[in-house]
Each structure stands twice: as structure tokens, then as C-alpha cells.
Amino acid sequence: MRKVAVIGAGMTLFRRRLMETPKELCFEATRMALDSAGIELKDVDAVISGSAPDGFDGVHMKGEYYSDGCGAYGKPYMRVFVGGGTGVFSAISGWYHIASGLADIALVVNEEKMSSCQPHPQSVFAHIWDPILDRPLKPNLIWIFAMEMNRYMTVHKIKKEDIALVAVKNKRNAVDHPCAQLADPNITVDDVLNSEVLAWPVQRLDISPPSDGAAALVMASEDAVKRLHVETPVWMKGVGWCIDSTMWTDRDLYFPEYVARAAKMAYKMAKIDNPRKQIDFAEPYDPFDYKELHHMEGLLLAKKGEAPIMTREGVTQRDGDLPTCPSGGLLGVGNPIAATMGVKIGELYWQLSGQAGKRQIPHEIKTGVTNAWGDLMQYGAVAVMGV
Amino acid sequence: MGQTPQKWPGIELSNDDLLNKKVTQTRYHPRAKFSWSAGEAMSRFLNELKEGRLIGRECKHCNKILFPPRMFCEQCFKPTSKWVYIKDTGTIQTYSISYLDKDAKRITNPIYVGVVSIDGASEKMGIMHYFGEVTKDTIHIGMKVKAKWKPPLERTGSILDIEYFRPLKEGEQ
Amino acid sequence: MTFIEKTTDHRKLRRWEGNIEADYIYTSGLAGERFFTELRKNGRILATHCPRCDLTYLPPRMYCERCLAELRDWKEVPATGRVEAFTVARLDEEGHEAPEPQVWAFIKFPGIHGGFVHIVAAPEEKVKRGLEVRPRLKPQPLRTGEITDIEAFEPAEH
Structure with missing residues (x-):
């Protein structure tokens, strides 16, 4: 190749x-x-x-x-x-x-x-569900994220405060992104925890916008x-992709196994055997704040249930040891689904080529990883890029 | 030679611009109607719901009871082997308390919804459904629940023949 | 290997009725805004010109599809166009017999790349390839800045 x-x-x-x-x-x-x-x-x-x-x-x-x-x-x-x-x-x-x-x-x-x-685009999201099993229940797309988030939180005993830290970090990082829709330099964990409950445990500020x-x-x-x-x-150093069962009510939602498989495929190609050490920064897909954590674990950058600890300790800040979503992510820059390529692959390119301007990670970086995630929570695509 | 982008295109509109036609626009309401064939497995599943029963399919190669039922096993990729009745009780795997309806409109009486794995099917195999007779303080992951069926004459052979899953009472099967 | 069992009694096979509901507002966009505003206010039809590729696009685009340059050069389209190709629709959009046949044509203008698919308000026996036509607009107060501001194309009077 x-x-x-x-x-x-x-x-x-x-x-x-x-x-x-x-x-x-x-x-x-x-x-x-x-x-x-x-x-x-x-x-x-x-x-x-x-x-x-x-x-x-x-x-x-x-x-x-x-x-x-x-x-x-x-x-x-x-x-x-x-x-x-x-x-x-x-x-x-x-x-x-x-x-x-x-x-x-x-x-x-x-x-x-x-x-x-x-x-609202929600009305079209309704048509991605199974017409016989799911749609008669009149589902809202946020439900499945709420269910996945709840399962993830319950299995690992994660507090909402720790998840809210991701929304705070990304919306603050987005202040430095010239295209950002929801940047907020002053947002706090309390703002997220006090925002409107949409489908518990998902609150308004846990979500990226359409x-x-x-x-x-x-x-x-x-x-x-x-x-x-x-x-x-x-350079594109490694790529991987994987789909899990579309019968999403038949699998445990606490861990994205398909992301891990896609990541292993990409890491193998990139000759990475210890991602936590060899990856310098990450742009995991973050349509919801818990998804950044979920994906860090799927990308094998954190042990299961430990991404919130790394976040709390500041490891994922732009000047931390593993800057995560330095772009501001979907939570801060916005979520025009496929076009989020601009804050995922695009951010890896701008960061690694030293063109990220005010968002530039302050220390030397050589390798980054990103993923995107979709369908009814079963599709993972991963790319490792480097200089 | 290339250059780092300096200008970022895009002209923002407000909701008022759009809804009150401050910009020229064309509106369209498609009428897309469908009649989906339920197929072999879902037809039987729906007919059994009308009788107040849940049914799965056995995959003898994987030694699993698959639910919802399907005619092929996606893991070993062989046809499934036979029909197996399973129970109408199960365990809440996860749930949400929704203050949104399907169009993202706000509602005051929340919907309790989640995934319930069904007793008699293989581990963690279940469906999405509503929960009833619970409050935000009583509902929890791991809660044992049982289907609340509609009266037989009101059933149509639909997932809605189950009104919701309610907490399993002590001593109940 | 196929399914182990198959239902042969069609009464046991189920169907599930439903629809895909959706509602849309399409903005005309940057080039479209100027095009439709000019059509609504002044009844003029404008195109954009790419000097590098020497193409004049109708409907106007903000970019040239050949060289991807941004286009800033606007031109008025000649008043008279020609039927390039046509068909006669005898069924309505639901597939029912239409009250009367409707002629639909692709209309091109001299020196212009592209054109309109629109109704030709003329008896079908009079429409042929090369027929000269002109747009018939709605009266100005009724125009909304949509393609239906052009009611139809009519044979040009000489």
C-alpha cells in the first residue's frame, strides 16, 4: 500500500x-x-x-x-x-x-x-429506528444515548459531575476555533448540571447541537x-473500521467493542502497541460529553471506566499529557454530522502541521488519533495520523 | 504553495429569517407512505404478541435463544433452528427518563423507557420498551420487571400490545 | 441453505404500515437569493458567467463546476428561449389521469449553459423542438421568489 x-x-x-x-x-x-x-x-x-x-x-x-x-x-x-x-x-x-x-x-x-x-432534525432521526420493533414506541434519538450513558455510568459508578467536565473543557476549547457554534469561555460544571433535563441522564449542555x-x-x-x-x-498512519450488531438491545452498551476493534486495526497498521504512550493527542467523537470518555476507552487510551479520572486530573486539557478534543469538538464547534470531519481529521491535520493557531497544543506532538461513531450506536471508524 | 486558511465562510441565519421568509426559500412536505413486509420472524413475533406471549428463535450452533427472533444468526451465519417461547419477565439493563417527545418537543409527564432483557432468552437479549408503575426514585438498572399486557380484545399484534413493563411483585413468576 | 421453515399461509404474514414524515424549508442560497430576488422584484432572469471557462450558468451558481472559481459576473438571460426537448404528461403526480395533458420541456437560451425544465402553455400539437418560447411571470405582487413565479413558457410572438 x-x-x-x-x-x-x-x-x-x-x-x-x-x-x-x-x-x-x-x-x-x-x-x-x-x-x-x-x-x-x-x-x-x-x-x-x-x-x-x-x-x-x-x-x-x-x-x-x-x-x-x-x-x-x-x-x-x-x-x-x-x-x-x-x-x-x-x-x-x-x-x-x-x-x-x-x-x-x-x-x-x-x-x-x-x-x-x-x-427540528429530530423528526428525521425517528426514521432510523426499526419500523416494527422500535418506531411504534415513538422514540426520540436522544433516548438511546441516554440509555447508553446510564449503562456506562452505572456499570462504572461514574458521577455526572465528572462527565460534565468534558462539556466544560470542549466548549471552552472551542473559544479558539473560528468556526465554533457553541463556544463558551465561562461555562462551569454547575451550568451543565443545572441545564434542562432532556432525557435523564442527558441534559441540554451534555449534547452537541444540530x-x-x-x-x-x-x-x-x-x-x-x-x-x-x-x-x-x-500522514495517514493507520485506519480501521468495524460494525457491531444492529440488534442494539442484545448487547451491553457500557463499552464500544466495535470502536476497540477498529482501533486495534488502525494501531496495527500504524505499528502502535501501546496507544496510551505512543498517541500524543486525540479527537474522539464527542456528540455527547460521555461519548468522549466512552470513546477514549474504546480507543484504548484509558482503561475501562478510567477516562473520567484522567479528565478530572486534567490529563485531557489542551496543555495536559493527552490533549483530547483540542478543537472544541462537536460539543463546542458543532455537529453537522459528516462535516464534523473538519474538527476530527481536519483538527489532526491542522495540529500536526502546526496550523492550529490559538488552538495549537503547546508541546511537541507527532501522532494523533480520531474516531467517528454512528448508526444505532454500532459503527466505529478510526484514523491515526502523524508526522 | 498552499496557505493556512484565514477566512471561514458561511452566512448565519436566524430562525426568524427562515420561518418568516426574510430570505427566499422553497417549502416542501413529502408524502412518503410505506407498507413494510414484516417477514418470517417478525410476523410470528407479532402474532404471538396478540396472544400475550413472547417468542424467540434458537440457534443450535451457538447454543443461544435469540430475541427478538430472527431466521438467521448473524454470528455463525446459519439459519436459526426452532421457535422457543420465553417469559414475559426480565431485567432492566438501562433506562432513561425522557422529557422530550419524538419531535424534541418538551413534555411535563416524563416517559420511562429503556432496554429490558427477557428471561428465557440468552443473556442481555431484550427489547426497548416503556416502564410503568415506577418513579425516578424507584427505577434502577437490575430491577426485575414483568410485561403489563393490554386486554386480549385490544391487542392488534403489535409491540404496543405490551403497555409497559412494571416492577415484578414478590412471589410473582 | 435457506430458512429451516417458511410460512406458506399468507394470512399469517404481517405487514406494517407507516410513513416517513418530514417537512422542509430550502434556502435559495447565495446565488439563488440574488436570482430569485431579481425575478420577484424586477421580473428579470439572471445567470452567472465564468470568464476562465467561458460558461454562463442558468440557474446561476456561485461557482464554476469546471474550475471551481467563485463567480461574480452576473448577466441577464435573453428574453426568448427554445424548446430543446419535451414530453407530454397525461398522468398527474399521483399517477391518475390528468384533466388535460401538460407539456413539459427543457428550455435553453442562446449562449447560456443549462436552462429550465418547465411547463409550456401551448397545445401539444404546436410544441416541437426549436419552438421559441418566453416566460410568463405571475403579476409582481403575487411573486414569492420561487421557481413557480414563472407560471409557464409560452410560444414567443413575432
């Missing part, structure tokens, strides 16, 4: 409502990524796009509909979709386009416009990196 690097990235603001059409959001992020890589569309061999269910934008086959904004005109093009896992998986798809030798330079463009869906936005990457082979004289390539 050939070596693959990220050589440019772009993203739009993440906001509850943006004026741009899905096509225009794709264009804006793609144009930025091309400019940041210093290349033009004619240099691109293949285009990959990722986006969540069509029901949010309200356009069926939206991958085809917005493809012109991704720069796909007249090029090999495909859309990948693995639910919330798309934010990392589309970059994995970009990776195998190049690793295989099919393409030298590829664009990866992810988009979501959740504000089209009225009155958002509109797009993000894009330029990925390149080692040959292209040399040819273009890229000064700061960030």
Missing part, C-alpha cells in the same frame, strides 16, 4: 442555520481545501464525499445533487455513508483511493444541512507530496 498524506483542509462556519445551499457549502469548503493545498481542481484525480441521511438536507441522492460543489464534475466520484461514522470514514475512503494507486490526489468533501429539516456546515480535505500520495513540495504533509 502506498503512503497517503493530508496536504490541505477547509471548513465552513458551523451554525444552526446557514444561508448557503448544500452545493454552496461544499464549494466553500472545497475551495478552501484546494487553496490551502496550493493546487487547482485540474490536479485532482478523484473525489469522495460523505454525508448523513438524505432526510436532513431533504434531497434524495444528495451526494449526486451537490457533487458539482465538491469539484466532482467529470471525475471518478463516490459518496460514502456510514451514519455518524462518515466524518472519519470518508477520509478512510480517500485513503484507499490513493493507497491502492488508483489516484494520486483526491478531494474528500463532507456536508450536512440539517436546518432544512423542519421543525448544525449546518461542510468540510473538505486534499489527500495525496507520497509522489504527489514530493512533486508539489508540500512542506507539512500529515
Whole structure:
């Protein structure tokens, strides 16, 4: 397999409502990524796009509909979709386009416009459930997260205060992110604990918001990196992905085994045998505050039940020993599902290439890991990147 | 040569801009109606619910009782072997107390909902359902519960033929 | 190997009825906002031009799909277009017999890339490829800034 690097990235603001059409959001992020890589569309061999269910934008086959904004005109093009896992998986798809030798330079463009869906994107989330077993109960998507969070908290006897620390950290980190939707420099644990109870144990400030936005990457082979004289390539060191049973009421929700399997696949490729020592920082998927902890454990960065302790001890702060979600994450920057690539793969790229500005981790970093997670809590996609 | 992005595109709109048409827009209400075929396993499952019974499928290769029932085992990938009645009691594996309805609208009387693993099925195999006759102080993970069935004449062969799961009383089977 | 048993009594097989409810508001976007505002207020149809690729896009886009440049050059579309291709719809969107056949056409304009799919308000026997047509707009107070502000295309008078 050939070596693959990220050589440019772009993203739009993440906001509850943006004026741009899905096509225009794709264009804006793609144009930025091309400019940041210093290349033009004619240099691109293949285009990959990722986006969540069509029901949010309200356009069926939206991958085809917005493809012109991704720069796909007249090029090999495909859309990948693995639910919330798309934010990392589309970059994995970009990776195998190049690793295989099919393409030298590829664009990866992810988009979501959740504000089209009225009155709230929740109504479309209702349609991801089993129509016979689940939907007659009129489920709200937050229920499953609440159930998973409760199981995780109960099994490990974790306090809500310790989980709230994640929301506080990420919303404060987001203050330094120019695209952030929910940054808050003054938020406290009490604010989270006193926020509205939506579906206990989930409260309003435990959750990332629905958002509109797009993000894009330029990925390149080692040959292209040399040819273009890229000064700061960030290499894809390892990738992994895995799906668990879709019969989610048949498995124990306290630990994401599928994330661990995807992580092991990625670590093996990256020649990492002690992730806690060899990984310098992480961008675990954090649509909810407990998910950052759950995913740190799935990514084998913490022992089961111990991610909250690391958080309490400050290890995961931007200047800590294992900075976690230095971008501000989905909790602080926003959650336009697939477009969260901008704060996951995008953040790894900007941090590792020294372009993260005010968010830059203050000490030397060489290797980072990120994951994205989705469907009915069973899809894990993991990427290890390094310099 | 490339450059680090300096400008971050995007024009924010308010809810008022959208709902009160401060920007041009097109509205659409799709009418997508479906009739899903329940298939072999779910048809029997629904018909048994109407009779007030829960049924699973045995996988003899994995030595498991699968619930909800299915015609193939996803682990050994062989057809399941036979129908097995299981009990209507079980254990709360996890739960939530929801102040949101399905459209994220606020409600004042919370919904108790969770996953209940069913006695007689393999470990941790269960369904999502409502809980009743509980309060936020009494409900807990590990609580033993039993199905509260609708009266026979009101059952339609639906997951809603069980109104909710309630705490198992002492001495009750 | 298939399922060990199969139900052959169709009365025992169940179906489950449901729908996928959803409601949408689509913004016109950056290029669309200018296009629809101009159509609503002034009854003009605008396109965007890419000087590098020498393409003029209708409906207008904010970017060129060929070179991905941002487009800032706006042009008015010629008043008269031509039927490029057409079909006659005899069923309505639900599949029922329509009260009268409706002619739908793809309409192009000289020097413009793209065009409109729209209704042609003319008897079907009069519509042919190359027929010159002009848009018939709703009266200004009734226009809302949507594609339906164009009621139909009519054969151009000479």
C-alpha cells in the first residue's frame, strides 16, 4: 500500500442555520481545501464525499445533487455513508483511493444541512429506528444515548459531575476555533448540571447541537507530496473500521467493542502497541460529553471506566499529557454530522502541521488519533495520523 | 504553495429569517407512505404478541435463544433452528427518563423507557420498551420487571400490545 | 441453505404500515437569493458567467463546476428561449389521469449553459423542438421568489 498524506483542509462556519445551499457549502469548503493545498481542481484525480441521511438536507441522492460543489464534475466520484461514522470514514475512503494507486490526489468533501429539516432534525432521526420493533414506541434519538450513558455510568459508578467536565473543557476549547457554534469561555460544571433535563441522564449542555456546515480535505500520495513540495504533509498512519450488531438491545452498551476493534486495526497498521504512550493527542467523537470518555476507552487510551479520572486530573486539557478534543469538538464547534470531519481529521491535520493557531497544543506532538461513531450506536471508524 | 486558511465562510441565519421568509426559500412536505413486509420472524413475533406471549428463535450452533427472533444468526451465519417461547419477565439493563417527545418537543409527564432483557432468552437479549408503575426514585438498572399486557380484545399484534413493563411483585413468576 | 421453515399461509404474514414524515424549508442560497430576488422584484432572469471557462450558468451558481472559481459576473438571460426537448404528461403526480395533458420541456437560451425544465402553455400539437418560447411571470405582487413565479413558457410572438 502506498503512503497517503493530508496536504490541505477547509471548513465552513458551523451554525444552526446557514444561508448557503448544500452545493454552496461544499464549494466553500472545497475551495478552501484546494487553496490551502496550493493546487487547482485540474490536479485532482478523484473525489469522495460523505454525508448523513438524505432526510436532513431533504434531497434524495444528495451526494449526486451537490457533487458539482465538491469539484466532482467529470471525475471518478463516490459518496460514502456510514451514519455518524462518515466524518472519519470518508477520509478512510480517500485513503484507499490513493493507497491502492488508483489516484494520486483526491478531494474528500463532507456536508450536512440539517436546518432544512423542519421543525427540528429530530423528526428525521425517528426514521432510523426499526419500523416494527422500535418506531411504534415513538422514540426520540436522544433516548438511546441516554440509555447508553446510564449503562456506562452505572456499570462504572461514574458521577455526572465528572462527565460534565468534558462539556466544560470542549466548549471552552472551542473559544479558539473560528468556526465554533457553541463556544463558551465561562461555562462551569454547575451550568451543565443545572441545564434542562432532556432525557435523564442527558441534559441540554451534555449534547452537541444540530448544525449546518461542510468540510473538505486534499489527500495525496507520497509522489504527489514530493512533486508539489508540500512542506507539512500529515500522514495517514493507520485506519480501521468495524460494525457491531444492529440488534442494539442484545448487547451491553457500557463499552464500544466495535470502536476497540477498529482501533486495534488502525494501531496495527500504524505499528502502535501501546496507544496510551505512543498517541500524543486525540479527537474522539464527542456528540455527547460521555461519548468522549466512552470513546477514549474504546480507543484504548484509558482503561475501562478510567477516562473520567484522567479528565478530572486534567490529563485531557489542551496543555495536559493527552490533549483530547483540542478543537472544541462537536460539543463546542458543532455537529453537522459528516462535516464534523473538519474538527476530527481536519483538527489532526491542522495540529500536526502546526496550523492550529490559538488552538495549537503547546508541546511537541507527532501522532494523533480520531474516531467517528454512528448508526444505532454500532459503527466505529478510526484514523491515526502523524508526522 | 498552499496557505493556512484565514477566512471561514458561511452566512448565519436566524430562525426568524427562515420561518418568516426574510430570505427566499422553497417549502416542501413529502408524502412518503410505506407498507413494510414484516417477514418470517417478525410476523410470528407479532402474532404471538396478540396472544400475550413472547417468542424467540434458537440457534443450535451457538447454543443461544435469540430475541427478538430472527431466521438467521448473524454470528455463525446459519439459519436459526426452532421457535422457543420465553417469559414475559426480565431485567432492566438501562433506562432513561425522557422529557422530550419524538419531535424534541418538551413534555411535563416524563416517559420511562429503556432496554429490558427477557428471561428465557440468552443473556442481555431484550427489547426497548416503556416502564410503568415506577418513579425516578424507584427505577434502577437490575430491577426485575414483568410485561403489563393490554386486554386480549385490544391487542392488534403489535409491540404496543405490551403497555409497559412494571416492577415484578414478590412471589410473582 | 435457506430458512429451516417458511410460512406458506399468507394470512399469517404481517405487514406494517407507516410513513416517513418530514417537512422542509430550502434556502435559495447565495446565488439563488440574488436570482430569485431579481425575478420577484424586477421580473428579470439572471445567470452567472465564468470568464476562465467561458460558461454562463442558468440557474446561476456561485461557482464554476469546471474550475471551481467563485463567480461574480452576473448577466441577464435573453428574453426568448427554445424548446430543446419535451414530453407530454397525461398522468398527474399521483399517477391518475390528468384533466388535460401538460407539456413539459427543457428550455435553453442562446449562449447560456443549462436552462429550465418547465411547463409550456401551448397545445401539444404546436410544441416541437426549436419552438421559441418566453416566460410568463405571475403579476409582481403575487411573486414569492420561487421557481413557480414563472407560471409557464409560452410560444414567443413575432
